[in-house]
Amino acid sequence: MISGSIDKLTPKGAVGWIYQANSESPSLLRAFLNGEVIGETVADLYRPDLHQVGLGDGHCGFEMSFGRALTESQLPFVKIKPEKIDLSLSLTEKTIYLDLLHALMRNAEGAGRTRSVLGGFWTDRTDAAQVLAGRIAVGSCPAELQPMLQELILNGYVVLPSVLAPKGLQAKDGTALVSIEQRAKATVATIKDVLDSMAKLLFRDSTVRLMRNIFDDHPIIYRLDRLKEETGFHQAASVEALPSPAESLLIYAAFPGASVRLDIIRDSHEMGEFGPAGFSRWTADGARELGAMAEKQGLSIEEVEFNNLDLVIVGPGLVHRVVASEESAVLRALAVPRRVTPLKYLSGAQSWVEATHVSGAKVRV
Known part of the structure; x- marks a missing residue:
């Protein structure tokens, strides 16, 4: 020995x-x-x-x-x-x-790299703008997506106005989501019907193409939440335990009623991975810590309002919170590439019900 x-x-x-x-x-x-x-x-x-x-x-x-x-x-x-x-x-x-x-890094300060030790999407690299320009030049990314991808890279989020037209998110969709949350009262067939309607609503041609180019893979939505009032500060990976937390997006849409908004800590997607207490911003504690620090020190918080015809896509690492009145509500969907599966499914602790869209994108809950 x-x-x-x-x-x-x-x-x-x-x-x-x-x-x-x-x-x-x-x-x-x-x-x-x-x-x-x-x-x-x-x-x-x-x-x-x-x-x-x-x-x-x-x-x-x-x-x-x-x-x-x-x-x-x-x-x-x-x-x-x-x-x-x-x-x-x-x-x-x-x-x-x-x-x-x-x-x-000292010898090659200009070299591109991901902002997290966990890696992540190419959009999360320090040279993402140059990577995007290269993709457009060689034709691997459609030129019409360039403005939206540039906005995501620069701000950490992108608003897709009126992409859900003509009807957008409806009040009945919120009622259907409640039935999913109360799974004991819903049959698999009922849940699948709800997922089919959610897939048709969220997976428009423009949104699927955008997510495919962000993910370099087909998108899968693993979580659908109906939120009311104000949530705490969080970011995509703090919503669900993932084996690759830097590879996740959050999608937001408003239910009919008063406008709702996101409070976004400006440029938080470019901040260091670890906060003063040693928490990674990829964790729930880290996102809350950064949010508390932002309020205490008066960091710039951007307010993004949207309605039931709009979609807001929030990139990895951007710390934000949902603000809605008691009369209004917000749909939040967690999207990841097909190569990523939440830990609760990998461990075998839970099974899923899924719906597959004609584009190949899926919804699983």
Whole structure:
């Protein structure tokens, strides 16, 4: 049995330990970079912390100096192995890859990248405008979608006025959604009828084409909510647990009645991923934290009003809240690409009922 780890790795050397239960002599370790030996030492230093947990007499620590100084970008490729054994020690300090990222960013400040360590859509990249121009130039994206995609990239959301004309969202659609929420009182056939009508309403040609070009995939709506009054600040990934939270959109439409609005924290889709308390904005706590900070510090909040003929598509990471009166209500739909499935379905905890639109887009609840 062999155990050990690299506790610290710097451009000048490494610190760690290795323990072989049946060995009578300390291990000889060598450090490699691209097959070249850059350091060598014997693991015989006394480590009281290892002695206390029963790893022999504790004389299994090591401090190794490299024969030449490395750069930060080379550190992730360093391997430290015991002699005659094909085993690389693992690195306890996992920030080494973030150090690599920071080193690369310093050397290539203009390089495009996603704003989240989780990745995400191309629209969430720092060079999204250039990517869009390239897509238009090579014909992979229709030129008529350019204004809407530019608005989504710049503002984090896009309003599609009167796209639901001539009738738009109706009061009866809200009643139907209530029957879905109270699933115990609705048959599968009833739910499917509701989903069919929702698919025909939301998946207009213009909306499907837009989402396909954002997703690089077919859209699937996994959640339909009827909201009233004021919600707390949130963003798309805080509505449903997703394996890839940076790949999600929220779609809003108003039921008939007084106009409703979204309060949007301006440019929040471009803010850093983590807030002062360490919460990621991809989580519910992170979105609430950013919303509270916006109100306290007087950050710019943009008000976006819309009615039952309009659709508002909110991109990933944009923190916002819904404001509606008691007499009015808002439909909120969570849309993700076909390659993404909410965790509750992946775990097998729940099954779904679905409706497939003629465009190939789907609604599943």
